[in-house]
Amino acid sequence: MILKSMKLAVVFMFVLFGTMNAFALDEGDATAKQVVEKFQSDLIDVMKDGKKLGYAGRYEKLKNPVSNSHELTKIARIVVGKEWEKLSEEQQQKLVDVFSQLSIASYAHNFKDYSGESFVFDSEEETTRGGVVVHSHFLIPGDKSVKFDYMLKEKGNSWRIINIIANGVSDLALKRSEYTTILQREGFDVLITKINEKINNYSKQ
């Protein structure tokens, strides 16, 4: 009897361990394509509930999907270019914080409702230096579809989005030009004030 229950317990443990293991694999070793598709489906879900959730609700719901799929720290760093080195550690942290908030806020603001939009996966390719580009497009009923290319880099054993190119316009390059220009012309404090203004405006509409 004891033996039998022990056997059961062992089997049970194996099963449990097995599923846990499988689960861990699923979370950790997500391919670039999986990361992108998970994020896109989260985004569509939020859009579907968009009106009901309101801005604050969308922001809360998108917080994790955005930070888990985008490499926000690295993006913030690339976006200020060489100026990064000149910032104090405190400033760097501040920049990463407000930049992350801005990224989530702009998703929450711009993807506010749903009228049958969907993402379609096209293809996946490896770049020369170990990155992956996931090509997809965003279908909008009654309008021209928009090409979305996601650039991902490996982080640990998972992949993270580092740049989004929409119809050939690179978000990273665009932001980088803006941020470095402001840093050079007006300085760090103005940059942070401007970002906060944007976040504030997004939350009002």
Next chain:
Amino acid sequence: MNRLHKGNRSVKMQHTFSGLLIVVALTLGGCATTGDVAHQAVVNKTDPYENVNRKIFGFNDSVDNYVAEPVSNAYKWITPQFMQTGVFNFFNNLKNINVVINDVLQAKFSQSVEDTGRLAINSTLGLGGLVDVAKHVGLEQNEEDFDQTLAVWGVPQGSYLVLPILGPSTARGIPGAVFDAAANPVSYIGMPVQLLSMLNARASAEGALKFIDEAALDPYVFTRESFLQWRNNLATDGKAEASFDIDDLEDESLDGDNSAAFSQDSSGDAHTDKPGFALRLDEKTQKIEQVSYSFSSVAQSFDATAKSFEEAGNKLDKLETLKRRR
């Protein structure tokens, strides 16, 4: 919808500049007095006239605030939606004459057949272009213009220029725009139709301009970068992959001091200089390479014209000081 609007915005913005292009050419000619204004410190390779450009950008912005936007809002308020759509379709359809010509000039023959079909269907079944029937048959609107044709022929993009009233362009964009205006029937019709065309352009740009307002930290840089990237993407039909960009950007910011780093700022420029059209074309035939050389000198002379821009900037400065004195 962050990214989405970017695309739409640019497309719509293009309508805004395509209206009055000949006028600009004339205006520019007017400013083209020979002046040797000392070059300012160049921050961005593609935008050597940033100071002047910024002033004109500011000027355009106030014109838009005080004139174009109110008029366009009035137009939108009094015109029923179906009429607005009809007006948009009508002008869009006429633009397809241009698209077909440029398809042929770029040797995109199968696309030119499609676009001719589009023009024919909309002009007949679509009641002279008022209804976009072709869209429902699966013929998508293609974006082709003479600036893209010049790019395909290997003409370098040249400097970024902001034109009074008309907005963003490049040294290559100006002759392109003149050609496009010449090939568009609207240019030859009387004033009321052109006025309607301009109203339509501003009304369609509404969403785009609002998006810039919302998203841009520095509207001038935002407009410049998205304009250049979008034009570059159109000229290469989406084949100019920004894939390499990110690695470069990353290296630059992580490695710290690399003095060559600045040159990469806007991808439009990077592509014409490095893995760009001229290079790609001359791999195929020697002939095209030579053509592109003769064109580059043409572009240079346009660049020289652009220098007179700085003069225009000084004039603007004078205006401002005059205003302040009063």
